[in-house]
Amino acid sequence: xxxxxxxxxxxxxxxxxxxxxxxxxxxxxxxxxxxxxxxxxxxxxxxxxxxxxxxxxxxxxxxxxxxxxxxxxxxxxxxxxxxxxxxxxxxxxxxxxxxxxxxxxxxxxxxxxxxxxxxxxxxxxxxxxxxxxxxxxxxxxxxxxxxxxxxxxxxxxxxxxxxxxxxxxxxxxxxxxxxxxxxxxxxxxxxxxxxxxxxxxxxxxxxxxxxxxxxxxxxxxxxxxxxxxxxxxxxxxxxxxxxxxxxxxxxxxxxxxxxxxxxxxxxxxxxxxxxxxxxxxxxxxxxxxxxxxxxxxxxxxxxxxxxxxxxxxxxxxxxxxxxxxxxxxxxxxxxxxxxxxxxxxxxxxxxxxxxxxxxxxxxxxxxxxxxxxxxxxxxxxxxxxxxxxxxxxxxxxxxxxxxxxxxxxxxxxxxxxxxxxxxxxxxxxxxxxxxxxxxxxxxxxxxxxxxxxxxxxxxxxxxxxxxxxxxxxxxxxxxxxxxxxxxxxxxxxxxxxxxxxxxxxxxxxxxxxxxxxxxxxxxxxxxxxxxxxxxxxxxxxxxxxxxxxxxxxxxxxxxxxxxxxxxxxxxxxxxxxxxxxxxxxxxxxxxxxxxxxxxxxxxxxxxxxxxxxxxxxxxxxxxxxxxxxxxxxxxxxxxxxxxxxxxxxxxxxxxxxxxxxxxxxxxxxxxxxxxxxxxxxxxxxxxxxxxxxxxxxxxxxxxxxxxxxxxxxxxxxxxxxxxxxxxxxxxxxxxxxxxxxxxxxxxxxxxxxxxxxxxxxxxxxxxxxxxxxxxxxxxxxxxxxxxxxxxxxxxxxxxxxxxxxxxxxxxxxxxxxxxxxxxxxxxxxxxxxxxxxxxxxxxxxxxxxxxxxxxxxxxxxxxxxxxxxxxxxxxxxxxx
Numbered sequence: 001x002x003x004x005x006x007x008x009x010x011x012x013x014x015x016x017x018x019x020x021x022x023x024x025x026x027x028x029x030x031x032x033x034x035x036x037x038x039x040x041x042x043x044x045x046x047x048x049x050x051x052x053x054x055x056x057x058x059x060x061x062x063x064x065x066x067x068x069x070x071x072x073x074x075x076x077x078x079x080x081x082x083x084x085x086x087x088x089x090x091x092x093x094x095x096x097x098x099x100x101x102x103x104x105x106x107x108x109x110x111x112x113x114x115x116x117x118x119x120x121x122x123x124x125x126x127x128x129x130x131x132x133x134x135x136x137x138x139x140x141x142x143x144x145x146x147x148x149x150x151x152x153x154x155x156x157x158x159x160x161x162x163x164x165x166x167x168x169x170x171x172x173x174x175x176x177x178x179x180x181x182x183x184x185x186x187x188x189x190x191x192x193x194x195x196x197x198x199x200x201x202x203x204x205x206x207x208x209x210x211x212x213x214x215x216x217x218x219x220x221x222x223x224x225x226x227x228x229x230x231x232x233x234x235x236x237x238x239x240x241x242x243x244x245x246x247x248x249x250x251x252x253x254x255x256x257x258x259x260x261x262x263x264x265x266x267x268x269x270x271x272x273x274x275x276x277x278x279x280x281x282x283x284x285x286x287x288x289x290x291x292x293x294x295x296x297x298x299x300x301x302x303x304x305x306x307x308x309x310x311x312x313x314x315x316x317x318x319x320x321x322x323x324x325x326x327x328x329x330x331x332x333x334x335x336x337x338x339x340x341x342x343x344x345x346x347x348x349x350x351x352x353x354x355x356x357x358x359x360x361x362x363x364x365x366x367x368x369x370x371x372x373x374x375x376x377x378x379x380x381x382x383x384x385x386x387x388x389x390x391x392x393x394x395x396x397x398x399x400x401x402x403x404x405x406x407x408x409x410x411x412x413x414x415x416x417x418x419x420x421x422x423x424x425x426x427x428x429x430x431x432x433x434x435x436x437x438x439x440x441x442x443x444x445x446x447x448x449x450x451x452x453x454x455x456x457x458x459x460x461x462x463x464x465x466x467x468x469x470x471x472x473x474x475x476x477x478x479x480x481x482x483x484x485x486x487x488x489x490x491x492x493x494x495x496x497x498x499x500x501x502x503x504x505x506x507x508x509x510x511x512x513x514x515x516x517x518x519x520x521x522x523x524x525x526x527x528x529x530x531x532x533x534x535x536x537x538x539x540x541x542x543x544x545x546x547x548x549x550x551x552x553x554x555x556x557x558x559x560x561x562x563x564x565x566x567x568x569x570x571x572x573x574x575x576x577x578x579x580x581x582x583x584x585x586x587x588x589x590x591x592x593x594x595x596x597x598x599x600x601x602x603x604x605x606x607x608x609x610x611x612x613x614x615x616x617x618x619x620x621x622x623x624x625x626x627x628x629x630x631x632x633x634x635x636x637x638x639x640x641x642x643x644x645x646x647x648x649x650x651x652x653x654x655x656x657x658x659x660x661x662x663x664x665x666x667x668x669x670x671x672x673x674x675x676x677x678x679x680x681x682x683x684x685x686x687x688x689x690x691x692x693x694x695x696x697x698x699x700x701x702x703x704x705x706x707x708x709x710x711x712x713x714x715x716x717x718x719x720x721x722x723x724x725x726x727x728x729x730x731x732x733x734x735x736x737x738x739x740x741x742x743x744x745x746x747x748x749x750x751x752x753x754x755x756x757x758x759x760x761x762x763x764x765x766x767x768x769x770x771x772x773x774x775x776x777x778x779x780x781x782x783x784x785x786x787x788x789x790x791x792x793x794x795x796x797x798x799x800x801x802x803x804x805x806x807x808x809x810x811x812x813x814x815x816x817x818x819x820x821x822x823x824x825x826x827x828x829x830x831x832x833x834x835x836x837x838x839x840x841x842x843x844x845x846x847x848x849x850x851x852x853x854x855x856x857x858x859x860x861x862x863x864x865x866x867x868x869x870x871x872x873x874x875x876x877x878x879x880x
Contacts, residue, residue, distance in 0.1 A: 024198035094124030159183030205264035213239030272296030292324035327384030328363035351376015374591035499554030508610035515618035567594030632795030680747035753852030839868035
């Protein structure tokens with residue numbers, strides 16, 4: 001790059017990012033530009049002498065004009081500088097300068113004293129390393145005073161392999177900037193802690209202002225204040241209303257700026273046109289977070305969407321998080337907080353379930369249903385249009401929240417699906433996640449601007465990999481949540497059914513089997529006239545059996561004896577059993593008082609029908625199996641030439657929007673990943689066909705170059721098992737007559753086996769999905785394909801091969817010889833690795849792949865290149 005002609009204002013826009021700091025605040029990262037000179041001087045002036053000494057290795061009281069121009073005018077290639085801006089002020093600067101003739105650069109950064117300890121150094125290092133890799137650099141060097149322990153820790157704790165030398169009190173550090181498993185782990189851990197802290201600031205405020213608090217009972221500002229007061233919020237509540245001195249008996253203030261004390265959270269209930277002014281006041285006041293219940297933003301159209309975008313951008317740039325707009329609000333039932341900052345009049349009871357809901361309108365009904373069903377909540381967030389705070393933020397928070405054991409999500413769309421998959425997969429190992437995903441065919445206008453379109457294939461792949469329990473309705477959501485909150489996870493799929501009705505018992509058995517559970521014997525029927533003691537004895541005997549993992553109890557109240565006696569008998573019979581129990585009892589839905597246990601844990605949920613009870617139990621059992629399964633790790637197969645593959649892709653794609661690779665190019669690219677195609681030749685006449693067959697070795701197969709004909713089930717475009725020149729001549733003539741084409745592929749015949757297909761398909765949210773299935777018309781019609789999002793772990797690779805319904809054909813169905821699964825899995829892994837390395841590969845198909853006991857043989861391949869999609873969860877930390 002010619003640094004003399006580089007435009008200092010022309011920098012990669014994706015280098016700009018909003019980031020969350022370790023204390024939950026936010027800053028804006030962006031490349032420096034010449035107009036930052038005054039801001040940089042002010043930043044330098046606010047630094048202490050000690051900080052300047054540690055950065056510049058000596059006194060540096062002011063920046064000379066020549067240095068100021070050099071610091072602020074960079075080429076964004078050989079010389080890069082990023083600033084962290086909070087409001088209008090620069091609070092940190094990081095930079096690197098390429099060393100002449102080398103692929104390394106010297107890196108340095110400095111943080112204003114007042115903002116040290118907030119994680120800015122590590123964030124700058126991450127973003128500088130990502131920018132350096134884009135410009136072709138491979139490593140960083142740094143000179144740090146040995147006494148600068150804080151800076152040394154930033155480099156040491158980043159997860160890179162660092163070489164160190166010390167001379168005259170100066171540490172010389174050098175390290176490669178390619179992400180390592182450790183550096184990625186460190187970045188994700190810091191991201192989780194920072195985003196969890198930012199949500200903690202929203203859910204644990206020490207004081208709340210209600211801006212737009214109203215005396216009019218019909219206005220949302222009245223409801224917001226009333227609900228906070230009725231919940232007995234643990235801190236002070238400040239109504240903001242310029243027309244009244246008090247609202248609901250509480251002193252009011254004309255502006256949030258007039259409140260004499262600090263304000264942590266502001267609930268905004270003013271018309272949308274007034275929200276920007278309110279934001280300015282809150283920024284000046286130093287409010288940490290906003291909950292905007294006002295509507296009139298993205299859900300109304302482009303003008304509202306632009307206003308919403310500006311609102312979120314301005315809030316983040318000043319260190320503030322925003323819930324909403326168009327939100328129902330937030331709840332924290334912790335006795336030390338007691339916050340109902342929502343428009344819902346009925347807050348839920350205290351529980352250990354966290355709930356995130358995108359729909360504000362539906363939120364009130366959800367909270368009412370939770371109360372009616374006896375499901376307690378720890379926290380609840382309705383994010384509305386989700387301009388800033390999203391479901392991913394809440395997953396980060398709940399991962400380390402000691403008050404939450406179960407997570408419920410009502411999702412209409414995804415803001416960053418790839419990040420959701422990563423975070424949910426980690427959280428799901430310790431806490432179950434239950435999701436209702438609506439918006440299958442349309443997304444609310446209010447969410448469209450902050451959402452990524454994801455088709456159902458991708459959603460299902462995402463949930464399966466992450467261990468997410470997907471349900472189809474809110475009723476099923478609560479059914480599953482009741483079991484997970486109050487009962488232990490089943491250790492297996494074996495269930496026993498006990499009841500006093502043979503009809504209900506048979507219904508429960510049918511439902512259990514239909515949902516993948518196993519019956520440990522026939523249902524136990526004590527008869528409609530059995531006494532409570534007999535009922536309890538049968539339950540006690542059944543649930544203690546070693547071949548039983550869970551219990552389903554079905555009960556019809558007898559006429560003579562009160563049902564409450566049977567309920568107590570059931571509760572006492574399983575009190576010391578660490579196995580899940582579900583029931584259809586007394587025709588009650590939820591947790592009836594007779595089946596409740598003080599403290600909640602151990603309470604027995606009741607369902608209106610045995611089918612719903614069995615379905616909830618089956619979902620818990622499937623989740624339990626996923627949680628017990630090995631987590632797996634991302635592995636790279638041997639024999640890969642990644643750099644060579646990248647050079648080839650860059651050369652072939654160029655500036656083209658799309659390019660289908662030729663046969664020769666496809667072979668070269670696959671060869672970089674040690675994927676070989678069964679040897680073949682392309683010929684144009686009958687004599688060349690015979691010569692090619694002689695060279696390749698018999699038997700051979702002939703294939704037309706017409707792809708539609710080649711993949712027809714009647715094999716009209718293929719001739720198999722040609723064992724000599726005569727059969728090759730006959731085959732060529734037949735293909736020529738059928739297709740009218742001279743060109744024909746002659747290929748060595750692969751060992752007979754099960755025909756499979758391995759593919760990559762483009763997805764705008766994940767980048768690429770890997771698919772696997774068995775070939776054939778029936779499988780195509782049924783959609784019998786398994787999908788996984790890259791990167792794949794070794795567990796994912798093993799799972800995807802056996803996930804299709806037709807997979808028993810690979811493992812010796814009806815006495816056939818099993819195929820070499822390891823060879824098939826290795827092939828899938830190589831395709832997945834190619835997809836992760838080369839996002840420009842927008843589609844790939846290996847079909848057919850013939851799997852047999854001798855291995856996995858690829859007969860044909862097709863690859864299409866295109867500009868890589870945006871992958872929101874790759875690269876350094878950022879919001880969204």
